[in-house]
Amino acid sequence: MGSQSLTAPPPALPPRATRRRPVSIRGSLRELVQARELTVNLVRRDLKVEHRGTFLGMLWSLATPLLLVALYYVVFKFIIGAHPAVDKPRPDGNDVPFALYFFAGLTVWNLFSNSLSRSTTSVTSSGYLLRKVYLPKAILPLASVLSSLVTFAFEFVVLMVAVLLVVGPPSAQLLWAPAIVAVALVMAYGLALLLSAVNVFLRDTAHFIGILLQLWFWATPVIYSLQFVAKNPGVATLLKLNPMTGVVVSLRNVTLLDRGPELGLLAGDLGFALIALAVGAVVFNRSQRLFAELV
């Protein structure tokens, strides 16, 4: 077999018509499902790297929320001394310490906020992978969201133990919790896709998101209640437009206050979450072909 020259010298101009096989969203979704094990390993990587070199290791995930609850308890009971704004009592009339009231909302807020801050840099910090191997890129923000879910699980366990000890056994309303968390996860993943992709092209995003999350925290009734602002209808309406409001209020209701979720607000949040997911998926999908070159 002799040598064969397969092509003529290169044409001088790049092609005008581009024939490219686009990555379909459905194809990406299939890849995502196939890469389950890889996703698990990436979550494991995130957690390992985070706790690398620490003496307590994964125990920190448990220790941090425990210390936080203790701290809030001391601060609100003995220092601030107030019993502010827990104006929706439990049906059984049990007393709810403000520290737990705050912590109940904080768990799901942390889930959301950690997801966004971790995932925004999830693509840009994975250059070592993207330049070396092919992988379904959408699992990078997914892994960030899921590692935040692991952190959340620890906090949630601490919350429920504290509720059980201090307030009383939870009711069947607790069964709503997975659905509420699911709404938060969908919203977080949708925004994570969007932010992680945008951050590749505009590194300011990572800085911007830190400030935004601070603002967003105070615009969400985590440390105060919806009733607290009810006197001012303008602010109340604004708060209800915040897609995290329904999630936080509902999770607090079902875990701590023995009440049902705010279904109206939650439905709105779900709507927002699905739109965020759709927009995030489209933006991510269209831009991912450039990731390996730009990170």
Added chain:
Amino acid sequence: MALSAIACHDVWKSYRVYHEPSHTLKEKVLFRRNRYEEFWALKGIDLEVPVGSTTGIIGANGSGKSTMLKTMARILTPNAGYVEVNGTMASLLELGIGFHPDLTGRENVFLSGSLLGRTRRDVAARYDEIVDLAGIEPFMDVAVKNYSTGMYARLAFAVAVSVEPEILLVDEVLSVGDEDFQMRCYDRISEFKAEGRTIVLVSHAMDSIRSLCDRAVWLEEGALREAGEAHDVVASYLGEVHGGPSGPSEGPSEERRFGSGEALLTDVVLLDGTGRSTSTFRTGEPLVVRMTYAAKEPLPNVLCSASVYRADGLAHLLGQNSRSRGLVLELSGRGVIEFTVPELPLLKGAYVLSVALHDDPVTKIYDWHDRAYSFFVVDNPRLPPEAGMVHVESRWRTWTGDPRAAAAPPAPEVRSAS
């Protein structure tokens, strides 16, 4: 034709070369358009890699080899055209397969395994084999950021081959590591070939390409220059690199040429045994130098001489003139002189040839082309392997008893008896 493991269809890939990369908002807003140039790294590559073949990609730096490999690995997405891949694939690019610097070797093995599509259990079953191949057992629980380049490359190679992909893409891995590791690499790649897997490798080491690959692809400035049997493609690549285009010779440059000019060598070509003009030859096969002369006046008693040097000029390997072989020329008008080496004794390497016309006791030089013609010698697969610069016909004998009994040895050969 058999199914292709990888098929590239009219693949174009460009990079934007930013003069000053801007990734921040300020720059995006202030200078709305980034100043950049489009650099086309691949210009319409059509290429098929048959299943079970070992293909080498060769070319100068910046010719698009690594971009080609990354596009095949689906790490880069082409601007136009597409790449089809049939089979599971592992790639070993720039010595890495995506190790996380903060994780230990052991943890990275499992992470990379799943990146390459293997389950945890699969990797666990092969773990010992991986550690054994990498040969860095004491360091498996050390974070890879503390590894040396060699250790890193060893582990990466071990993981990539141990997940047993159907297609393996390798970029320059063979150039790192010590002798021992390189031997292991060769062995493992040979096993891979024997198992019928497909390998694509990029290398500047033409020896590895020749010994490992059955096919080669030569890229030049992002375009396919030549594809075919590895030996042939490497030969023409080396021919061009070491000898310029192997076509009609353009003659030596001014500083390499001197002489009084009564007679000139107007054209000098190097031919192989079939009379084809080339600059690549094989050990033990003919080398023919055909020179055309033009004499301005009749000149009696002219000698033609030829010398061969190693390309670095440090060794003078051959030097003779036509009289020593029974030819004294009488030049007038135009004519041809041919110098033939029927069995080239030079071994693999780059060489350079001088030719000259001068009178008999070398008092007058008419035209001297000093080290003006480069050529390359490649291994001849028909000859036994041999080190050094020259091929020598030889015999080896052995007997027991009197060392001086060579006159009547119980030698199996009788050739010396005549």
